[in-house]
Amino acid sequence: MKSYKDLSPSLRTIMTPGPVEVDPRVLRAMSYPILGQFDPEFTELMNETMEMLRDVFQTKNQWSFPIDGTSRSGIEAVLVSVIEPGDKVLVPIYGRFGNLLVEIAERCGAEVVILEREWGTVFGPEEIIAAIHREKPSIVAIVHGETSTGCIQPLDGIGAACREIDALLVVDAVATIGGVSLQTDDWQLDAVIGGTQKCLSVPSGMSPITYNERVEAKVLKRKTIERGLREKGSAVADGKPVASNYFDLGQLQDYWSPKRLNHHTESTSMLYALREGLRLVLQEGLEQRYDRHKHHEAALVAGLEAMGLTLYGNPDCKLPVVTCIRIPNGIDGESVRAMLLNSFGIEIASSFGPLKGQIWRIGTMGFSCNQKNVLHVLGALEAVLLWHDAAISSGKALQAALTVYARKEEERPC
Template sequence: MFDIQRYPQINPPQRLLMGPGPINADPRALRAMASPLIGQYDPAMTGYMNEVMALWREIFRTQNRWTMLVDGTSRAGIEAILLSAIRPGDRVLVPVFGRFGHLLCEIARRCRAEVRSIDVPWGEVFSPQQIEDAIKRVRPRLLLTVHGDTSTTLLQPLDELGDICRRYGVLFYTDATASLGGNELDTDGWGLDAVSAGLQKCLGGPSGSSPVTLSPRMEEVIRRRRRVEQGIRNDSHYDGDDEIIYSNYFDLGMIMDYWGPERLNHHTEATSMLFAARECARIILEEGLDNTLARHALHGRALAAGIQGMGLDTFGSPAHRMSNVLGVVIPAQVHGEAVRQRLLEDFHIEIGTSFGPLQGKIWRIGTMGYNARKDCVLQTLAALEAVLNRLGLKTVQGAAMQAAWDIYDSAGR
């Protein structure tokens, strides 16, 4: 007989998630998820979908009509855009400065693209000139970028790349999963053709919904493929497979038809996640997007000052550091995983490790979304200092806290 008592009600331990994401979701987003379910064509539901589109246009800083959600984690948004935009044989250029540039290369290859990449050492970013030189050399159809790469904690400047892409007729995409809501991103002002994100970092929600926005130029590219595929189904003239979108679920043309006034059936919308995405955007706009960006910058500065105050080094160029994730060089005197384990077990605080060439070399500490707060920063600094001293790395007691307080005091906080 099956013993159901072996499977009690889920009761996860309380954690303060101060890693590179996910973070503790804002309680208001979690409450929104607990709202009653309604049918996908209920007028209330389609009204909420329209509200989501309007709210997220403000977050992305765009007038794009097609600003909506792709159901799934942030990677779902990436795959939907790349699968819908890339034709087999298309040449794409990927500037790689961390783990998630390699991810874009992998997904593009699965889309049957001809992938060309350029690389800098982890800890650096690209200059606009380096990317323009590569575009002139490679002549890609698409430029695929990562805005903020949490593996290196650095932010790639994008503001000059839109003009470069326009000069050479290149479609411009960025993965803003780790940056949107905590770092400046101006979709229209920077000339981005497509952007995707996820709720679980600066946006203050749970993982499971990917906001995306598409420019009119990107919409036309996707719609053109959509029309050709419809022609195949109608047995009209067709002489190749370069226009087939090799996914039904991630076909953005079909998703646009679902989110648009036609409301053509495509999938059953993830209602509870839509409620969460709506509330995440609403919370940010209630605070004011500029204020949200400033909040992330303040708490990021306070964390960095505290880390340096206890004598630790930060990783990467300060000029290109993300506001919401800090790389901390692991001191030679301690074992990085032992520190993380003690923080989790004794303080219920999670910080991140790293991978690739940075494996075992840095911790990644996040101050983002709902956790971009003074109490979270001070609690993490105090706990980290205590653990380091317990494991044999002596610091000046209280120096980290004083350095962080100095930042807050200077900001009137």
């Protein structure tokens, strides 16, 4: 029989828009022995995770818990639970993950209305609000931070407009949670989906969500008890059952509530990781964490521009945690990425769809977002570009970044 080597992954500097490096304390949490899912010690950890998620999502919503799957599992759980076939869903698209919202909504049987914006830009909220009044959708689904283009969509006023016509507002905050301000209650977001492997710096494999009583009302209308667990005479769906068992928020609520009605078997080690990751986020402080992300973004951008590189996208809507760079003419983007990985152990990202081969994307997210990493990627990128093409200016990138760091150090300790 073939024998397999002991696991010994290389240590990488991961500067992509996710997955990013994981805090050693989170890695350690995953190495603890497991507890059974109904062990009182474990259910207490589940409850604490819900509490911490409320703080990170900035909400009082009771229902704040992770879906056991990667980020798009959280998106699908929310959409499949609120979209009844035939519901009109408005999706403003300004990058790849808007397309994903459309795809999932269509698979849920929605009549999808699309607004489209050129990639690298975002919508003025008034454009979306006008479309809400014109189209009167049941649901509006939108991406907060587009990692495909490095843009962030302002959400002001959209929640209020949705309430005027009794629509639900669903926000994909996979890329922003824990890295950029996200105000679930103040912005009147009805359901928000976060990701673990980006600014929370927890490995991929869970998707924290939160939703309010407006969403819950729709979920409860469609609620069924699992066939094998129904008590005699207990209610079966009065609405149209959700097309998924795994993603049925009605059943998931009962599992995450004190009822603890068995659904799936909670992913123990990932729950340990998420709880520890959230604990570290709150220990750092949300505002401090958002500032840290902006601080290192500024240093990165200063270094890239000093190198003679041009950023992609409208700077007015730049997502602080993802920086997109136009690949200079005549340079093979994949060859640069390979040399960064093989000679420096650094991973930066390529891009999707219309931007394929046009831009690189550098993430400054969570645990990966630190001075050492920023300086390392700038120095390495400059060296690799010089290797590929002497036309790129030399030696200025690190100085420019250090200037930003020096300036900030006077204001506060880094």
